[in-house]
Amino acid sequence: MSINFINRIVAKIPGKMSLLPVLVVPFVLQITATVGLIGYLSFKNGQRTVNDLAGQLTAEIFARIKDNLNPYLATPHQINQSNATAISLGQLNFQNLAAWEPLFLEQIKIFDRVNSIVAGSNQKGFIGVEIRQDPPLVVMFSEKTTGYNLRTYAVSDLGKRLQIISNTANYDRDRALGILML
16 A cells, blocks of 8 residues: 555656655655754753853852952951950050060961051051061051151061161151041
């Protein structure tokens, strides 16, 4: 019956037609459709895999940033908390900034992620400890006794002032540090 059906279809085609295109074209169409479908599905699967991998890498990068950034950002808070505690216990006050120097020198050695620690008083006083290239450690000091000139001292490994390496006349702490007083 199926042969008769094919014979009737072929009989309706005018003129002589080769049997080769009739048999080959459906197979070529099937193969082309199959290859196209497989290619499309492979592309979509690859795209999904790349997106998943990108999401995983992004999450890992954010986790690493958080792991490294949190301790870095916590260090200044720890230093400020330590200094606030010393102030509340009466060990430090803003009228005697020179007394802050030994504490700052110890803190800058303990907290290796920090390159400077500074404090200032309402009376334009300023004390700071900073890690530099040469000399490696300096103390910066300005208050009434220095005529509000900023004196920068080289410091030994034991925390003793060695010599004045610079003297900035009429040091304006607020302007230098970008402090806006309202």
